[in-house]
Amino acid sequence: MKIAVIGAGVGGMASACRLARRGVRVEIYEKNGRVGGRLSNFQKDNFRVDTGPTLLLMPHVLRRFFSDIGRNAEDYLKLAKLEPVYRIYFEDGSQIAPSTKTMEMIEEIGRIERNGEAGYSRWLADYRRYYEIAMREFIMKNFDSPLDMLTPRGIISLLSGGALRDLYSKTGDYFSDPRVRIAFSLQSVYIGAAPTRLPAVYGLIPYVEFTEGVWYPKGGLYSIAEALEKLCLELGVRINCGKAVQRIIVKDGSASGLLLSDGTVVEADAVISNADLPYTYLHLISEANRPHFPDSKVRALKKSCSALMFYWGIEGKVGLPHHSFFLPDEYLKTFEDIFDRRVMPQKPGIYVANPCAHDPSLAPAGKSVLYVLVPVPNTASAISWKDEAPKVRKAVLERLSSHGISDLEKRIVMEKVFTPEDWKASFNVEDGATFGLSPSLFQSAGFRPPNKDRRIRNLYFVGASTHPGGGIPIVLMSAELLERRLAKDYGI
Numbered sequence: 340m341k342i343a344v345i346g347a348g349v350g351g352m353a354s355a356c357r358l359a360r361r362g363v364r365v366e367i368y369e370k371n372g373r374v375g376g377r378l379s380n381f382q383k384d385n386f387r388v389d390t391g392p393t394l395l396l397m398p399h400v401l402r403r404f405f406s407d408i409g410r411n412a413e414d415y416l417k418l419a420k421l422e423p424v425y426r427i428y429f430e431d432g433s434q435i436a437p438s439t440k441t442m443e444m445i446e447e448i449g450r451i452e453r454n455g456e457a458g459y460s461r462w463l464a465d466y467r468r469y470y471e472i473a474m475r476e477f478i479m480k481n482f483d484s485p486l487d488m489l490t491p492r493g494i495i496s497l498l499s500g501g502a503l504r505d506l507y508s509k510t511g512d513y514f515s516d517p518r519v520r521i522a523f524s525l526q527s528v529y530i531g532a533a534p535t536r537l538p539a540v541y542g543l544i545p546y547v548e549f550t551e552g553v554w555y556p557k558g559g560l561y562s563i564a565e566a567l568e569k570l571c572l573e574l575g576v577r578i579n580c581g582k583a584v585q586r587i588i589v590k591d592g593s594a595s596g597l598l599l600s601d602g603t604v605v606e607a608d609a610v611i612s613n614a615d616l617p618y619t620y621l622h623l624i625s626e627a628n629r630p631h632f633p634d635s636k637v638r639a640l641k642k643s644c645s646a647l648m649f650y651w652g653i654e655g656k657v658g659l660p661h662h663s664f665f666l667p668d669e670y671l672k673t674f675e676d677i678f679d680r681r682v683m684p685q686k687p688g689i690y691v692a693n694p695c696a697h698d699p700s701l702a703p704a705g706k707s708v709l710y711v712l713v714p715v716p717n718t719a720s721a722i723s724w725k726d727e728a729p730k731v732r733k734a735v736l737e738r739l740s741s742h743g744i745s746d747l748e749k750r751i752v753m754e755k756v757f758t759p760e761d762w763k764a765s766f767n768v769e770d771g772a773t774f775g776l777s778p779s780l781f782q783s784a785g786f787r788p789p790n791k792d793r794r795i796r797n798l799y800f801v802g803a804s805t806h807p808g809g810g811i812p813i814v815l816m817s818a819e820l821l822e823r824r825l826a827k828d829y830g831i
């Protein structure tokens with residue numbers, strides 16, 4: 340059996356490895372000159388800069404992927420846990436640095452919130468339960484229809500716990516200080532959503548951070564893409580970089596291969612698209628072949644926000660931890676600007692990674708790398724990033740300066756700016772929605788577009804915009820679910 344995969348992102352490479360291990364001939368066609376997709380980096384002036392993911396969560400999912408294909412993750416990657424998890428800087432000068440050490444975490448919350456210890460214990464107990472239910476009933480499960488979610492145990496447990504309310508309001512069950520509540524809900528931005536609009540069950544993200552920790556692979560997150568590429572080659576997967584796919588060939592209601600932009604036709608028994616799902620439907624499959632999913636329906640899917648990025652090489656060291664968040668007083672309102680008004684928030688939320696805090700190998704001696712991510716509207720807005728990016732850069736530098744990092748601008752010796760338009764052009768993510776389809780209630784689990792087209796035979800999906808969603812570990816799970824699906828469909 341031969342399978343053609345569109346895209347060498349985490350999802351494309353991980354599913355290719357899993358299928359090759361089962362004896363399937365797998366060929367990947369990647370438009371860019373290198374693998375990794377949004378898990379990417381660049382090297383300039385001896386700085387090695389991760390450009391997408393910076394936090395590795397749930398390392399056991401990565402380890403399970405390696406062991407499933409007969410390998411040991413430690414032979415490919417050197418993973419280290421970061422402690423504290425990160426530091427959150429509020430505009431009023433207060434800070435919270437969450438920790439996986441329970442006593443330190445309680446102390447940290449207790450500095451701000453009087454009854455923090457009791458609230459934290461209840462939060463841990465509730466989310467331990469949601470974690471088990473969500474993994475079993477909603478995440479590690481293939482859905483063919485939303486009705487498949489109606490297992491009484493799962494739905495009742497989640498509804499009775501209020502896990503389908505919005506994440507920010509749910510934090511009020513445990514904590515009263517808005518800063519603590521934000522520390523337990525800001526993680527919605529990892530999947531491009533507002534804490535006030537994300538189902539509370541996504542509090543599983545801070546739950547895994549505060550219990551299992553945030554991890555870092557030596558050499559940067561791109562080491563994971565390099566490890567996946569190595570595995571693909573070891574398992575006989577052919578990766579064709581610089582080969583853009585123009586069309587998925589559909590004959591008599593069945594995907595039978597790919598038409599590449601250079602005119603080459605690739606025949607295959609099945610096609611997997613790792614390219615962003617809305618993009619795949621809109622641009623790679625003619626509308627005539629998908630009456631069940633016309634353009635109007637695809638365009639109606641809700642998208643995540645985007646990210647404006649500044650990557651800096653800095654002279655000297657920077658007095659910041661590995662991961663920091665700088666949040667404005669009106670943090671929750673920034674999401675109304677991003678999603679409703681589609682304008683740039685006046686005072687944006689800012690995430691900064693200073694990876695040289697743990698890994699000086701990323702920069703020349705005596706220098707540092709800084710990675711700045713600002714959540715912004717996607718390209719469905721009318722924003723001109725050429726005009727807006729310099730203003731946001733100034734706001735970032737002013738905010739850092741207000742926390743004592745005041746001499747940064749004159750120490751920038753290397754700079755690259757990446758806008759929502761760049762995300763769209765570089766990785767074909769529809770509307771430059773960096774994090775893929777929004778994880779709203781009606782686009783999660785059985786409501787999310789599944790990993791198998793409902794009508795076109797032999798057409799499958801893997802990656803952030805299909806089930807279960809975005810983020811490295813979740814996309815690895817998406818590859819595992821796809822493997823199960825194909826094993827069943829083809830008896831491989």
Ligand SMILES: Cc1cc2nc3c(=O)[nH]c(=O)nc-3n(C[C@H](O)[C@H](O)[C@H](O)COP(=O)(O)OP(=O)(O)OC[C@H]3O[C@@H](n4cnc5c(N)ncnc54)[C@H](O)[C@@H]3O)c2cc1C
Nearest residue numbers: 346348349350370376377391392393394584802803810811
């Ligand atoms: C700024 C940013 C920060 C993030 N931070 C984190 C983090 O800290 N931790 C975390 O776990 N996750 C993070 N994520 C999310 C994570 O990067 C993604 O969920 C994951 O990498 C998506 O992988 P994927 O395989 O679904 O898709 P992609 O990485 O998008 O891969 C799809 C591939 O398909 C290729 N392609 C598209 N169209 C075509 C075509 N026509 N022909 C051929 N090839 C094509 C693309 O070039 C791409 O290589 C972050 C993402 C971003 C953007």
